Amino acid sequence: MEQIGFLPPKPAVLSRRREIVGDLKDLLPEGCLVHEPRSLVPFETDAFVSYRRAPLAVALPETTAQVAAVLKYCHRYGIPVVPRGAGTSLSGGAIPQEDAVVLGLSKMTRILEVDYANRTATVQAGVTNLSISDAVSADGYFYAPDPSSQLACTIGGNIAMNSGGAHCLKYGVTTNNLLGVKMVLVDGTVIELGGKALDAPGLDLLGLVCGSEGQLGVVTEATVRLIAKPEGARPVLFGFDSSEEAGACVADIIGAGIIPVAIEFMDKPAIEICEAFAQAGYPMDVEALLIVEVEGSEAEMDGMLQSIVEIAGRHGVKVVKESQSATQAALIWRGRKSAFGATGRIADYICMDGTVPLSQLSNVLRGTAEIVARHGLRVANVFHAGDGNMHPLILFNANDPEDAARAEAAGNDILKLCVDAGGCLTGEHGVGIEKRELMRHQYTDADLAQQMAVRAAFDPQWILNPSKVFPLEGRPAV
Amino acid sequence: MTIIHDPLSEEAASRIVRAAVAAATPLEIRGGGTRTLWSGSTNRDILSSAALSGIVAYNPAEMTMTAKAGTPLGDISAALAERRQMLAFEPLDLRPALGTSGIPTIGGVFATNASGPRRYVAGAARDSLLGVRFVNGSGEIVKAGGRVMKNVTGLDLTKLLAGSRGALAFLTEVTFRLLPVPETSATIVVSGLNDAEAAAAMATAMSMSVEVSGAAHLPESVCGRFAGGRLPAGAATVLRLEGLAGSVSVRSEKLQAAMARFGAVSSLDVEATVQLWREIRDVHPYADGTARPLWRVSVAPTAGHQLVAALRLEAGIDAYYDWQGGLVWLRMEADPEADLLRRYVKALGGGHATLMRASAEAMAATPVLQPQAEAVAALSARIKDKFDPAGVFVGAFAGA
Amino acid sequence: MQTNFTPEQLADPHVATSEKILRKCVHCGFCTATCPTYVTLGNELDSPRGRIYLIKDMLENGRPADEEVVTHIDRCLSCLACVTTCPSGVDYMHLVDHARMHIENTYRRPFKDRVTRNLLAAVLPYPRRFRLALRAAALGRPFAGLFRRVKGLAPFAAMLDLAPRQVPKSSGSRPGTHPSVGTRRGRVAILSGCAQPVLKPQINEATIRLLTRLGIEVVAPAAEVCCGALVHHMGREEQALESARRNVDVWLREIDNGGLDAIIVTASGCGTTIKDYGFMLRLDPIYAEKAARVSALAKDVTEYLATLDLPEQEPKRLTVAYHSACSMQHGQKITTLPKTLLKNAGFTVRDPAEGHLCCGSAGTYNILQPEISATLKARKVKNLEATTPDVIATGNIGCITQIATGTTVPILHTVELLDWAYGGEKPAMLVS
Ligand SMILES: Cc1cc2nc3c(=O)[nH]c(=O)nc-3n(C[C@H](O)[C@H](O)[C@H](O)COP(=O)(O)OP(=O)(O)OC[C@H]3O[C@@H](n4cnc5c(N)ncnc54)[C@H](O)[C@@H]3O)c2cc1C
């Protein structure tokens, strides 16, 4: 059951498959090209698993020079290229197409430099998000953006999707923590943007590249900001009798000028799923839960918590539970970060990613429940509440095509609701293929035309990840 | 004859742009006119945002504001002050240093991506900018971004417009995020350090979990000009702490203890702190009424003092540091020495130098903005072309 | 994720089980990050998610295995790190077991490969043959370098490298009953094992000494055979099930003749398999229930020791780097117990970085996949040595042999240290 289309494969590329494979083999070391049809199947999708297209070949280069060689070659022959990190995209950003070469960064996993005096780390694009923090943790530092998928997702993918995470409320998302990249343009030119010096006076190409979903070039190295770890951090659980109250409480916390490190929201279905997986001691007799993390010295944490507890009291908070130990704190976060995966224990799901103004949180939660009920489905909500980034997980049965179609339709309705409430289609998962056609709901033709024009400044032939982001109709002629 | 257009609406701006394209008349985009971004010929008309003024929406609970581009920064600051909120990036006011007048506008602030001391921890103007509306060089009215915190949907044109210095489009409206004004602030002063020692002290301070929100080094030559002379004698390495009163005092103690091994430690109260950091932000010591060349140099923090040390051997300079040493304000005694300066910047790991002030002849003779790598410059030019195919906007950006 | 099986395909109970497993996978990719082969090779085909997908495609299409699939499944260490990581509870272990069975049934391996595998399957599970082979290996060692250079013979070189220079004299844990010292607090059977008594008889000797000293009667039943893990991981299901049935019979007899509180296993690799007998024999109407009973009784020696409330001992000023075998931490989910026991016994215990990654031993893996195995070994040794330990402790014979060939730091079984701490002799390896 596929409702979202892909660009039709180019016959001229498909018919040259054998030659292309042969040529790519010459450009890459042994073991760096996957081309047997059956071996290509596992690359046909990412974490947006409802859609699948096996690629023509998968190149797994080991160096920037090899990335450049592959791009130069594909550019010359008009072969689409789909960059891929760890393939954890939830919007189908890394799903290939039949005539595409997947350019996977999974062999480029070296941490090139850690510079504490300047608080930067320079890494290859295939390095996972968590391994940056792991590498500097013993010395008291971390890399702040922490997508729940941080164990697996790569920094290249994070840059492409401008990924966020629970702790981004205080520290900002990828774009706010990225200092520089080395990237390969579509024709194979290698450029460097930014670096350890801030705010270059030219156009902010670094800012443009971040969040560009693999459409402007392939990032091979990144320099990111490291942050000194806080003295202490403590997650506290606040249980409420209704999602609306919890949502309103979030708006009031922020409205009072209090910015904790993280405010995460879970509704009852999500709590049950996460508790079953992590046994973190989430309260089970509440309808909604906020995980609020505060950090700093004991005195600072106590101070901030006191204000939050007061606000929560005004919203009839039922349970306030501080984590009792580092182990429990870790479990609380493990449960939260595993929420999507753990949902897989009970059903298939698609994960939405709309953002809304905080004042609309309660309304949109209610609206989401109505939409899902109308489509005869179930939903679990677990998301970054502090910045209004909602993640309704629509539960369905992937082996039932009608159910799958209903889930997709419900998802579209929810995202439209977010936009209508003054928000956006995506907070951190990107547009990918999933929200491509919904872009028209958020943008006018002129808005989209301007974005597409900029895209064309980088890739006039539209060969970089071409089936993504922009509605298929109404693209400029190539 | 230069005509100044000040449209009252986006639609009017669009008509002006279309007419200018048709007549092949270049347009210089102007906010408050506090900075001359364009140093080319005078054969152009001016498209001013002055009449596009006013706060469109202020939502303190969500910490966001939408304002028309020509809204005076002063109006915005006043509205924010009422709710104890602020722009996190501390927009600079360079009028005294540049010897210009005019009224800074919020559009101009974002168009120059001008950011003060907190930049180093809280991000630049571009990091606070959530969404924009603009008229491009074809006269089309376009929006990008949104009004929620996380809003990169499609390409992040918002970032591109921030700092685009009027070269891509005419900003008509901006939406940005705000932060609460910290309850209090304090400054820890370490006295008598040379530049290299100061770099080490600042690196140490930044590595601690005390959340330093400003780290600057004021060598002896400039130190007396700050904070009404309230800094102790000798060079001052200054570290700012902000937040709840209780928290600031706890962190202050910790920081003072750690800094003691570098030199004599003292502290400034909130009032002196506010004044000091405003002066650091606005380049107060070089607001000297002269046209001696003034550079704004951005390098890796540990490279700042090395750059200054190297230059000292070859030219008459004076300098102080912000951003943990990564932002160097350099005043040359005579010649701008652009080549020399940029050569050292490159040798020290890269960065960029912008000539902010000089005599008219020197400005004309010097590449004011840092030249860029060829491929990057070419790419920037292609992007400019996509916003402004007719080349109607004359604003300059590096490399173009 | 979505699956595509016909009702006819699902009539096969193996396929039905695999389908259920596949349905749970949401393709999130978390498991890739902790998979030793993905971390080493950087190709999704060598990751759990890639293998799951290859298996799914093969099973859905009812295809015989082909070289591509076999290559990537063969590279799987069965370390089960992916199972620990998977938030969705995907039972990769039984999926890959099924795939290996399918490969064994539908794919003809190249000649050299067949010879190696047949040899391993015919020798390793049988202590007497194994001992002989090791003696021969000692003679063959000079040829290892030669083998390594000939493609296809690398496994033989690896075998020679791994064979100890000296084959220890025979085991002290002969079949029979070892009565408790003092009042009897309990009665257990101990798995004698196949390779372990040949390579390191000290392990079971220490276990028996320690347990009997603690008042436990230990029986080593005669007629017990290899647990079947080695052949099971080669996909030789019938051979594995036959071993399982024989052992089930042996232990049930012991249960009937005096009762058993536990079946003690001192090699976590074997423990994982014995704990899985219930599943392996689930389709066998005669053995299903009996096997489940046996599985429920199987305990790693540390699990059993933890029930005995050992007293805290004086600090020993000896730093132990604890290496958690994959079969221990991922297979049996025993993570902190052994470390707690060691700490209580007075040792300073350190966790190496990347503790979740396999050392590359993995049963016969170091013989069949020598290159990946060597990379993993080097990585493991580096992480272990970074903790500057006096001794390395672990709970699996495979890891002991593997790691010992990469470091000069002595390596012991956890139980050898515990035996010493609770009244036994200092292990010979630590007497300098
Ligand atoms: C369970 C789960 C939880 C998640 N939680 C979060 C979360 O909390 N926050 C969040 O933001 N996201 C989350 N995600 C989404 C996803 O992990 C992120 O989008 C991540 O950044 C993708 O990284 P990746 O390496 O997997 O990239 P991929 O999925 O491989 O690719 C993503 C996109 O990036 C492009 N790309 C990849 N590498 C490069 C490169 N080097 N150069 C150019 N383009 C490139 C691809 O073409 C594609 O468009 C979650 C996903 C899952 C499965």
Ligand code: SF4
């Ligand atoms: S068992 Fe180990 S080697 Fe095999 S797929 Fe899982 S993690 Fe990888």
Ligand code: SF4
């Ligand atoms: S972690 Fe689990 S659900 Fe996710 S891809 Fe791996 S096996 Fe599938």
